[in-house]
Amino acid sequence: MADILSQSEIDALLNALSSGEDVDMDKPGEEEGRGTVREYDFRTANKFYKEQMRTLDVIFENFAFLLANRLTGLLHTLCEIEVSSIEEQKFGEFNNSIATPAILSIVEMEPLQGSMLMAITSTVAYAFVSRLFGGIADYGEESKQFTEIELSVLNNVQYEMMRMMRESWGKIIEVKPKIVKTETSTQFTQITDVNEPSAIVTLNVKIDEIEGMITLCIPHYAIQPVAKELNTVSWTMADVETQGQKQANKKLLEEQIDETEVTLTAAFNDTVAALEDILSLKVGDSILLDHNIRDFITVYVEGRPKFEGVAGVAQNKYVVQVANILKEREEIE
Incomplete structure (x- = not known):
């Protein structure tokens, strides 16, 4: 509903019209109350919902725990892995921030769409190689290029990572991760547009006295087929279903054991x-x-x-x- 003019405002309006003056209908202080106007760039809006980021955090916390246990056994030394951060960033900014040489693996993970990128810093990669060859994780030549033998050895380590990846996502959805290609330069890892919003998961890795990072880049379009499942409710329900399935499997196993003949x-x-x-x-x-x-x-x-x-x-x-x-x-x- 429009504002009703007071008698004094009506008189002022009539006087201004009779004298030919310009009429300013804005109320005192109204201009100040409107505030300043600024342009909004829709490209800067966050594409990942907070709930999705929280769910990714839970998934990769589980991944870090499983991977640390597996690498501790594989490398025969204590390996500590923790999630350092999960943030949204443009793919181009992430790709340009990677220090080379590094182990860059393009990963496909059905039913996720397209590809994701996993980057292992050279310090961590050489620590893997050194431990697997019986040495200690103290290799200092970070700028040295990887040999074919070293890349072959690291492929075996990454295979174990994919196993842990599949298990860590299991409570939300069954995935089938596989490494499509491994490179050592960011020039050959352009998996999406440079402006594509991506979830950047940074894992801090410590082996002996060596510290480095394993970083995963998940483009926004990749999670679209499973976007509805990326919430803590699905995680909780999946956990309840997992517990129920465990009880059912336990009962079935007990029945089978009871009928087993022994000598x-x-x-x-x-x-x-x-x-x-x-x-x-x-x-x-x-x-x-x-x-x-x-x-x-x-x-x-x-x-x-x-x-x-x-x-x-x-x-x-x-x-x-x-x-x-x-x-x-x-x-x-």
């Missing part, structure tokens, strides 16, 4: 005899065992000692009455 063997104590005595044995001869009548008989399950018992007879068959249950680490003398 039980009851044995006396070992008896030592000379080879000459063994060769001279005839039908009807008696063998004196090194087993006292008060000693327990050991019962083996698939070759492992599990019980001690007493021998007897029942229903015209030899039987063993269980007297003791042996623990897993208990030794039999």
